[in-house]
Amino acid sequence: MEKGLITRARKKDNEAIAEIIQLTERKAYFIAYKVVNNEATAKDIVQEAYIQTFQKLDQLSDDSKFESWFNQIVSHKALDYTKSKQGKNKPVEFSSLDDEEDRLEFEANIKNDKASFEPEASMNYKELQEGVQGVLSELPENQRLALMMYYFEDMSVSEIADVYGVSGNTVKGYLAYGRKKIKNIIEAMREKGVSFYGVAPMPFLTWMLHDQMTKTAVSHVSKDIIIKTVGTSAAATTxxxxxxxxxxxxxxxxxxxxxxxxxxxxxxxxxxxxxxxxxxxxxxxxxxxxxxxxxxxxxxxxxxxxxxxxxxxxxxxxxxxxxxxxxxxxxxxxxxxxxxxxxxxxxxxxxxxxxxxxxxxxxxxxxxxxxxxxxxxxxxxxxxxxxxxxxxxxxxxxxxxxxxxxxxxxxxxxxxxxxxxxxxxxxxxxxxxxxxxxxxxxxxxxxxxxxxxxxxxxxxxxxxxxxxxxxxxxxxxxxxxxxxxxxxxxxxxxxxxxxxxxxxxxxxxxxxxxxxxxxxxxxxxxx
Structure with missing residues (x-):
């Protein structure tokens, strides 16, 4: 992101606000959509996150961390949305996921989980992607969000804990639960004779999510509405x-x-x-x-x-x-x-x-x-x-x-x-x-x-x-x-x-x- 863009946005520069939106909305929309699985809902979450972000831009102490900070706001709003649905589809409670054995296994594999995955040009990963995506889709929204924040947005356990308002150990247990589900689906495919030996589950998940993001057709937010709400004079200048x-x-x-x-x-x-x-x-x-x-x-x-x-x-x-x-x-x-x-x-x-x-x-x-x-x-x-x-x-x-x-x-x-x-x-x-x-x-x-x-x-x-x-x-x-x-x-x-x-x-x-x-x-x- 161009140096000085955030400074201009703090001064309610409409062109700077519009450029920031253009540079960041694809990833933000992808995060929200992966959690709520609804185009209109994801779009509204991102739009409201932008409004809150630009209204509170003075609270950002390090401009180089804008996108990470903004995506945490998107994640927080996606979490709020999942909470609003609990009456109809209650997510798995955090306490039920705080398993000591799973947490220790997760801690032992953190370094391996953060390794990079390099796809082979000769390999078709479509079936594996469908299997992993199926696991993600079946997870409760708040559990899916924790995986997104850790493996895709590269947020730390403590940062995720701050968003959820829970302990770091609870987040580790939560991540371990999702990690185990994805690991199991890959092992099940191997047992069926599908050749995915050497594919590490979580590095593959990270690669898959980034690959999906680049191919996502974004449901764009309305720059005019955001600028009219937080900018100087949208009707006059944009x-x-x-x-x-x-x-x-x-x-x-x-x-x-x-x-x-x-x-x-x-x-x-x-x-x-x-x-x-x-x-x-x-x-x-x-x-x-x-x-x-x-x-x-x-x-x-x-x-x-x-x-x-x-x-x-x-x-x-x-x-x-x-x-x-x-x-x-x-x-x-x-x-x-x-x-x-x-x-x-x-x-x-x-x-x-x-x-x-x-x-x-x-x-x-x-x-x-x-x-x-x-x-x-x-x-x-x-x-x-x-x-x-x-x-x-x-x-x-x-x-x-x-x-x-x-x-x-x-x-x-x-x-x-x-x-x-x-x-x-x-x-x-x-x-x-x-x-x-x-x-x-x-x-x-x-x-x-x-x-x-x-x-x-x-x-x-x-x-x-x-x-x-x-x-x-x-x-x-x-x-x-x-x-x-x-x-x-x-x-x-x-x-x-x-x-x-x-x-x-x-x-x-x-x-x-x-x-x-x-x-x-x-x-x-x-x-």
């Missing part, structure tokens, strides 16, 4: 909009939008977008409708690529169809997209975009292009939304993940935060005016989702709920309707979002609400 250059060619939707009056533009209802806050993992119902939708949307980020087939119908009934092809990277907030639409003036044109955190760069081409033939040299400058020229219009060109994240999981991407700020400025309002409204609507719509039931037909789950909306009254006050007459519909299959239909509300000149419709199908998944 947020932006996926906007195209001033004077750039508009899509059909953007051209329609540009023809609308300023009062209509300024009154666009942001009821479909909101920011999810950091929540305590012990208080979350991970099987709620809302969290099932969040997981289904997040799972799209685990794909190598996918295709969105969309239809956008404006309030006056004008429709156009569009296609978006998404190519993911290891960073959830960085990806590439190809965008085309059916508007006659631009048929045959493809917008090629590179999204990264709060910025977008793009180029337009009529040449054949696919996700594997993007010309990196053609990208222009990074752009953001502003009150100048057409950029506020073009920020609404649908060519990325922003639109479906907003409509389904009620989360504002970095691109949208700056757009909300711009709209507030156009209305001569405080810059956080619309941001505060969307936060309020998010809470209502999450409740609306959870008040209805999924309908299941075969392997497809369908959720329909009445959404919240708002409008500005003549006296300048805001009126919120908790349940409109319009329904949103989402479909999930095999854990992935596969379909979305959403009414998009607008304020018209006479103050009444008018509605457009967004429809999206998610297809052509490449895993």
């Amino acid at each position: 947020a932006g909009a996926a906007a195209t250059k001033t004077g750039a060619t508009k899509s059909g939707f953007a051209k329609w939008w540009a023809s609308k009056t300023a009062s209509v533009k300024a009154g666009v209802c942001a009821g479909t977008v909101a920011v999810t806050g950091a929540v305590g993992y012990a208080a979350v119902d991970y099987n709620s409708n809302y969290n099932q939708v969040v997981r289904a949307v997040d799972k799209l980020d685990s794909l190598e690529s996918f295709h969105i087939k969309g239809t956008e119908t404006s309030p006056d009934g004008t429709s156009y169809v569009y296609d978006i092809y998404i190519k993911n990277t290891d960073d959830k907030e960085e990806y590439y997209s190809l965008y085309t639409n059916s508007y006659p003036d631009y048929e045959g044109n493809t917008f090629v975009s590179h999204f990264k955190n709060d910025k977008c760069q793009y180029y337009e081409t009529q040449d054949p292009v696919d996700l594997n033939s993007i010309d990196m040299n053609k990208f222009g400058d990074y752009t953001k939304a502003s009150v100048d020229g057409d950029t506020i219009v073009n920020s609404y060109i649908y060519q990325g993940k922003t639109n479906y994240r907003e409509l389904s999981s009620l989360r504002v991407d970095a691109y949208d935060l700056e757009t909300l700020k711009v709209y507030s400025e156009l209305e001569n309002k405080p810059s956080d005016f619309r941001f505060n409204i969307t936060n309020e609507l998010q809470k209502i719509d999450e409740k609306n989702m959870n008040e209805v039931s999924f309908k299941k037909e075969g392997d497809i789950k369908t959720l329909m709920y009445n959404m919240a909306m708002w409008k500005k009254l003549e006296n300048g006050e805001v009126e919120i309707t908790e349940k409109s007459d319009y329904k949103c519909e989402m479909k999930i299959q095999n854990g992935y979002l596969i379909s979305l239909e959403h009414y998009t509300p607008y304020n018209s000149d006479d103050g009444d609400m008018v509605y457009g419709i967004s429809k999206m199908e998610f297809v052509d998944f490449v895993k």
Whole structure:
């Protein structure tokens, strides 16, 4: 980690905080996931650990030990989560593991356990990995965590004892129990004639865990939420909009939008977008409708690529169809997209975009292009939304993940935060005016989702709920309707979002609400 990065983070430097997250979240997520075995739970544990870590960064005396200190916080929170589940699945008690004979055996093998394992290129370790992983999965969560902390995170027995609040002897007995189980599975394979002679159990476990970590598809935490909670001013310094250059060619939707009056533009209802806050993992119902939708949307980020087939119908009934092809990277907030639409003036044109955190760069081409033939040299400058020229219009060109994240999981991407700020400025309002409204609507719509039931037909789950909306009254006050007459519909299959239909509300000149419709199908998944 770059020297001085922690010092900058102490000063609430948002860029430093974001870089630290990028450098450390894979390992932290892997530790949490191995303990709780649930993507959403692990993600929430890591996100809350980051918030606590950055809030208490002044307590770290040695900056070089940041990652070890942070992962201890992750481990502690994972342990707290396992304790919260004791009523349903009570873990093995520590006292039952404090066996003197096992503890002495563990102490005698500490040096051998810490030896390195060097895999042979000619050997297929898949069967052995499956066997050891099976043992890990069967262990109680808190026992699995102790093994992770000692053999993977390289924490000492005393450090683990501090996390658990027990004696060092108890931890040694605990580690000995897991060590014996893994040793037994390897010996059982040898008895079956599987050639794993010379493989030391615990060095193999350490190697296996590191190998799995490098291949793990990370369920990335939201940098924006963390920075907004602990940084200086996330909305002002890290947020932006996926906007195209001033004077750039508009899509059909953007051209329609540009023809609308300023009062209509300024009154666009942001009821479909909101920011999810950091929540305590012990208080979350991970099987709620809302969290099932969040997981289904997040799972799209685990794909190598996918295709969105969309239809956008404006309030006056004008429709156009569009296609978006998404190519993911290891960073959830960085990806590439190809965008085309059916508007006659631009048929045959493809917008090629590179999204990264709060910025977008793009180029337009009529040449054949696919996700594997993007010309990196053609990208222009990074752009953001502003009150100048057409950029506020073009920020609404649908060519990325922003639109479906907003409509389904009620989360504002970095691109949208700056757009909300711009709209507030156009209305001569405080810059956080619309941001505060969307936060309020998010809470209502999450409740609306959870008040209805999924309908299941075969392997497809369908959720329909009445959404919240708002409008500005003549006296300048805001009126919120908790349940409109319009329904949103989402479909999930095999854990992935596969379909979305959403009414998009607008304020018209006479103050009444008018509605457009967004429809999206998610297809052509490449895993």
